[in-house]
Amino acid sequence: MITHQHEAVIIGAGLAGMRAAIEVAKTGQDCAVLSKIFPSRSHSSAAQGGTGASLGNLDDDNWEFHMFDTVKGSDYLGDQDAAEILAKEAPEVIYELEHMGAPFSRTPEGKIAQRKFGGHTLNFGEKPALRACYAADYTGHVLLHTLFEQCIKYGIRFYAEFQVVHLIVKDNVCRGVVAWDVRHGGLHLFRAKATMFATGGYGRAFRITTNAHANTGDGLNLVMRTGLPLEDMEFVQFHPTGIYRNGILMTEGARGEGAYLLNKDGERFMKRYAPTLMELGPRDLVARSIQTEINKGRGCQTEEQKKQGIPGDHVYLDLTHLGEARLREVLPQIFELARNFAGVDPAKEPTPIQPTAHYSMGGIPVTINGEVIYNADNDSVRGLYAAGECACISVHGANRLGCNSTLDATLNGRRTGRTIAKHLPDLIYEELPDDEPEKAEIEMDWYFKADGSENVADIRNELQDTMMQNCAIFRKGEELKTQLDIVRELQERYQNIGLQDKSQAFNTEVMEAMELGHLLAFSEVIVYGALERKESRGAHSRTDYPDRDDKNWLKHTLAYREPDGKIRLEFKPVVITRFQPKERKY
Amino acid sequence: MKKTYRIFRFDSAKPKQKHYDTFKVETAKGETVLDVLIEIKAHHDGSLVFRRSCRHGICGSCAMQINGLNMLACETQVEMLKDNTITVDPLPGFKPIRDLAVDMDPFYEKLHSILPFLINPDSPPTDKERLQSEEDHRKIELATSCILCGGCTSSCPSFWADKDYLGPAALLKAYRYVFDTRDVGLNERLPMLDNKHGLWRCHTIMNCNDACPKHIFPTEDISHLKRKVVEEKY
């Protein structure tokens, strides 16, 4: 095993990871970034519509409105200290990105252009706010590349195509990670004073998802395996508008620019569910509305479905009234995606869409400074940090608002980077427990020797299909119980997988098997949390418990995996400062 | 729809055993070459190696040569390819590692060499953005949508001839910064651009324009750069 030593090791090279790396490098301290894919391939690049900040370039916006919308959007589960920081620091973070060179679209006066986004309002819910700072409809892409280029400027060391296999935490002190060099094969031990996870989300647990193949939530399970908890895992956001059948994202910015949602009767059905904001309601509400329309038989049908008399299973996103010129200017990617993946010309006909698994509100619990905590009292693990989608700070609570994720990743990535830079002088290279690095060797050995009868892709498909059926937008106790059994059965079958590829170099079959292991492990936590949370809040909607229950459930869940493999839940209170929970109407 | 796929197989550990494997795969309407590769890996040959991630043309992982043209596998629908036999090769011009995965390190090194970040010693205004007109933004807008897939550089005959040539992708990135009104770093980038293996290697062959999955025209932007450098020098 080759040993490396870096003061700070950051795992994941998306917006959060690279933003943190810059902050550490700025102070002249040594920082390395590990990523299982090249940094410019990270899924942050798929963020489309914009990044929220109350710059007020086009209206009278201020941070309090932004904070209120975030808290209300979270269905009051979001911690308000974190939401306040998010809303307050957002303009500074955006200006900083602009100063780094991010090529934002511009207003006629040459300022950063801003557009409407779901759930973002002026004056505490009065009317939609122009808050999402955008670069056409590939905002995430330009931000990711800007940060990547800044990392080049600061000479940050990247270990690209390194898959972390094992995290070394003992006695609530983090000591480093062991990673597999995908390209050449071989394990590398990274000793670090500070280790940070920025490994993104886990949409790949679901069949229909906007997420990349890489989004298998590896970081979550790596952390959980060391005995640390995961927070609020039951909250999985479904984005209302994914391209029918493959789930590819059609940005909320499309509705921000004025697109309609239509059912099979050509009716703008959102008037029934969010009379004020219409299509610009928050994502959980819009996704549920679409699903309700479909469930009530008002979904649109394909030609095939019409012929066979099968009820429709999607609705339309109608962009035709915006005109081709406007579409090409402000939504060029959407224009291409609709043509390439839905086979429609969005300027001439509506695009068939369906809700699609998009964002994980839950994750590794952290303090507002990005330190990973190990209990409900906010006690933190020494030398371990997390930010971005893999972390749960929790600013998004039960439902994240659109354009708050790229903001969360850059803003809290920056904060966490600063925390690390501040802590580093007081941290040391902790001693390694004797048996720890070897655990990674044993694990890799297991994959290379796996010659059972089960197929990795089949187990993965079954997991994704059943999660979609039983643990998606609307959930029900019985279905969740069934799903919990299914996941556990799949975990058992996983023990008997067979792999053909025995080469060390560039063995993506082993990587996929490892990712499946992670998917199976945290999917159990999602289902378990969903089963336990007997209420409907934000993205978690139980048909058998249709109301929000603030008396019993205004609290975060912390899920631990016990040494015997069972899951145990603890609870953590929600931080409430400015805004008391109220009924949530749009 | 059932088609035959001829896929380049290679292992840098056994470079002499390179060959093509043939698979017959059934696809539904709308399925892409990437879907086919995933299906082959899942149920035909688990050892097939290729890079993929976002599967909708924004991460730039899956650029490869499909029937002789550089494309993103994820954006290429099987039914759009007329032939019944589809040949899939790694990106030409780069060193293959395994099957369809190539060594992208030199590609990234070139990108690094042209200083791909905003250079401007003046401190920016506090608590607001640097202003830039819509028109000025539009000059670089298309160039900023580059996903670094490598399709352009890999299609460039000048690059095939001179592996040290910066190539269209790195030059496009240079254009993106040199023509950004907020940047003043041309002189610092000049040694890399105005160089035997730099700008002047571009002979406007325009393969890069055809290869770009984002519909950028690197040749045009490189020409703007050439003019700018000549103005600067003479």
Place this chain on the structure above:
Amino acid sequence: MERGIGSSGAFAWFFQRISGIFLLLALLAHFWVLHYSNDGEVTFQIVAQRLSHPLWKTIDLAFLFLAIFHGFNGFIMVIHDYVRWKNVRLVLVSLVWVAGILLGLLGMITIITFQVPGGGL
């Protein structure tokens, strides 16, 4: 990567265009002078007389050098693009240089020393 050794290629690129424009204009002028200026009458005597004039000698020298530069610079670019082996490339480029210089010298001698047979106007 070797960088910045020898000329960058900027001058060659730029001058290829300048010489190209000159050649285009010069060819048009040549065509006009030869076929239209004397009602299209082309005799050895007329051409010889023109070539003995110092202004025409200068124009023809420029024509010669720029044409040689343009053609042989193009050759060198083609060699750089299509010849992968370094040694072969070196040999070919050297040959182009030698040929260019020889042709230039030959042309130069011809133009400068040319005199109208019979000694004068």
